[in-house]
Amino acid sequence: MKKITPLLVSLIVIVIIVWVGFSFYQAYQPKPVRLQGQIEAQQYSISSKVAGRIEQVMVEKGDLVKKGDSIFTLYSPEIDAKLEQAKANKEAAGALADEANNGARQQEINAAKDQWQKAKTAAQLLEKTYQRIDNLYKDGVIAEQKRDEALTQWKAATFNQSAAFEMYEMAKEGARTETKRAAQEKVKMAEGAVAEVQAYAQDTKITSWFNGEVSQILLHAGEIAPQGFPVVTVIDMQDPWATFNVREDQLTYFQKGDTFSAYLPALDKSIEFKVTHIAVMGDFATWRSTDASQGFDLKTFEVEAKPINLPDNLRVGMSVVVEL
CATH class of the missing domain: 1.10.287 (Helix Hairpins)
Known part of the structure; x- marks a missing residue:
């Protein structure tokens, strides 16, 4: 019994030393880099080439519209008078x-x-x-x-x-x-x-040129719509992409055409993305000095990637997390 006790103590000491050493090793290991982006999609503004008073808006937020569907109508007696003159x-x-x-x-x-x-x-x-x-x-x-x-x-x-x-x-x-x-x-x-x-008279009855979902209604019946002012905006969720701000020293992970996996907290799932576009951001974008004595900086690039398989319930503004 007396021989077992020193052996047990030695074993415990060894385990503690190993655990402390492993903890120090883990502490000095580089932590994974996490980049957070968000989902965006193609947005279209529906407006009229002529000014007039909005007579009726035929859609509501969240409605799915197709090309050719009626969106809103304008009342413009001035156009009727000009038509009679012509x-x-x-x-x-x-x-x-x-x-x-x-x-x-x-x-x-x-x-x-x-x-x-x-x-x-x-x-x-x-x-x-x-x-x-x-x-x-x-x-x-x-x-x-x-x-x-x-x-x-x-x-x-x-x-x-x-x-x-x-x-x-x-x-x-x-x-x-x-x-x-x-x-x-x-x-x-x-x-x-x-x-x-x-042609101007026909443009008082506005139809959609796009397929998508109504995201905003900026003007309502009775309000004056200036020429070219967007009255309704439509988002095409069949054409979404994710946008990330990536430092140039991390661009090796995001070459055009590369695929990567990203986690969407809102959907609680990871999906595959394909890099489609890389563009440098302006000088006002965030940067950090890589060598204060040398005085050169790392620029930030905007990376766009499209989902390979479009998931259900994907919405604009959802966070996308990538771990490098």
Whole structure:
């Protein structure tokens, strides 16, 4: 019994020494590095190209929407008024184009012809008058002044006849080719203006361009929505990724295309991620001096990684923990 007791004491002392030594060894071993990131996802803002008062919002937070689903409508009487103006301008331009293509009315052609005949008759009369006065002048009955006046009146009547004939021909011929083309181009301009306003009018009924979940409703019925201001935001949880801030001395664990396992406390499970993007952060990002005497620093990089197998119930903002 006396021999067993010293042996037991020695064994206990040895165990204590081993335990203390192992504790010191563990204390001086480098501790694992844990990086914490969070889940993010593609977010879309749904807005309108025109300003107006929100008439109705057809979705609520948490609703799942698909591309083409109605999101909200706007009330904008100004667009309705502009549409009426554009349609009126289109009708006016079309009427002017028809006038240019159809030419003068028959009544206008007849009137121009009558004016030409009238000028022609007057010229013939003045020609005969001049011939009579010229004969009298040759007989010495009247002065040369009278003959010159008659000649001038005859020539003026001849010019009037020619001008009236050209007006008659122009009335028959109608508008010039350039005028017709200009009228047609004005019609196209008016049609374009109508199409533009109609496009704005259609943009008062906003539909989703994306599949996703409604995350925020920033404006409600009765409020004024400025042009381009987001009214509803949609998150596509089918396109999530995790973001980490990693010092450059730890980037060897996160090369593009590498896979790693990360723990999600909210889901109480680990899932596999694949590194898809690495980008340096700005100088304002956190850093630490690696050698105060040398004076150089380690930059921080932003690492993005997508889950290989998309888990259920994954939400934006969930923490992701990686142990290096």
